[in-house]
Amino acid sequence: MPVVDEQRPSYVGGSAAGVRRLHEAVAAFLQDGTLPSAGCAAVRTVPSTDLYRDDTTFAAFSVQQQIAPNTDDGARRTALCHHELALFGREDLGRVLDLMCGVGGHLVALKSSGLRWKSYLGVDVNPLALDVARRAAGADAPARFVKADVRDWVPGEGTADTVLLTYEALNTAGREQATRLLTTVATALSPGGSALIDLSVGTSTATAGRDAQVLPDGSTAVLTSVEDTGSDSTQQVLVHTTHFMNADGCRLHFSHPWWVPSPGLLRSLFLDTGLEICSEHQVHAFTDSDKPSTANAVQFVVVRN
Structure with missing residues (x-):
């Protein structure tokens, strides 16, 4: 089973109704953690290297991020x-x-x-x-x-x-x-x-909690959450989970550990x-x-x- 959804994030402009749905989803996520699609709760936390190796959708997404001049x-x-x-x-x-x-x-x-x-x-x-x-x-x-x-x-x-x-x-x-x-x-x-x-x-800039934003294209929202899974005085041990969504729901999500010694x-x-x-x-x-x-x-x- 793929770790991420088969369809990639949509980066094309959306309708006014679609943009409104995005902002509503962002508000709901920030307020109480409501996820954009039913399948989002099933996202598995795996190391980033496993995502690059095992999931072609994520692999393609990461290449897009690495070569795009605005990322x-x-x-x-x-x-x-x-x-x-x-x-x-x-x-x-x-x-x-x-x-x-x-x-x-x-x-x-x-x-x-x-x-x-x-x-x-x-x-x-x-x-x-x-x-x-x-x-x-x-x-x-x-x-x-x-x-x-x-x-x-x-x-x-x-x-x-x-x-x-x-x-x-x-x-x-x-x-x-x-x-x-x-x-x-x-x-x-x-x-x-x-x-x-x-x-x-030292100390990661990402602390436990939730964040969300609608990207400048107006048709994509990025929802992120950070969970502390065992930090102590010598290290931060966190899990980062990210959902890319458009007006139709989540198009790509992934979850990976983040360690800061x-x-x-x-x-x-x-x-x-x-x-x-x-x-x-x-x-x-x-x-x-x-x-x-x-x-x-x-x-x-x-x-x-």
Whole structure:
């Protein structure tokens, strides 16, 4: 059974009656949590990686979000990726490993950065995103791609001089899977190599509750809820659930965990997995974004200890 509805969100203008129904649905959701369609209550909470891998509707939706210029992922493309690549402080990035590479945004930036690099390997579980990334690479780039779940994929020891694990990937993983991903980073890094790891740390901007808005197109509403499922003094453990609806009801919904470690816990996880922090940055702090975690994310440059 698919995790999301088969039809994608509608982004075309609606009638006055349809817009009124959207605003009524938003008001009802904010007041008492009333969901837009009968099937919404059955949405399952699964890791984002599972959604990318198992549900073609969500996979296509995520690619749309990553390439559209007016969305969070689209807005983070080349210019901000250039800023991230500059954090390494090296003119030659050597062999680049991009974990959860998506549509290849960092590869596009790498090609236009003026930096030297020997090869690029992008790993992602979403085949639709990899298709976009391959086209972005072109025929002449020393780039290849692997369709794999990074939670299970094992790199060769010391096979990368530069590792990228960005887009708050660890926040979607949870503590256990984050530890596994950090071990993957440490395994892949060559002596003298470094990795860039981007995630929200401390306190998430999303707290338990509900939010809803009608998008500027006037025909789509986004309903979101956040549930605390076990936070403590060392971490926030949340579940984010999102419903995209039009005048006819919910067209797409999904629910995934969101994990935010404290600075102390994150440092412990780095040390436990053989990594050491060299520097910390917030290059997205002034970014206009439809996702607050983007601006609040911290970029860590780490090496093997």
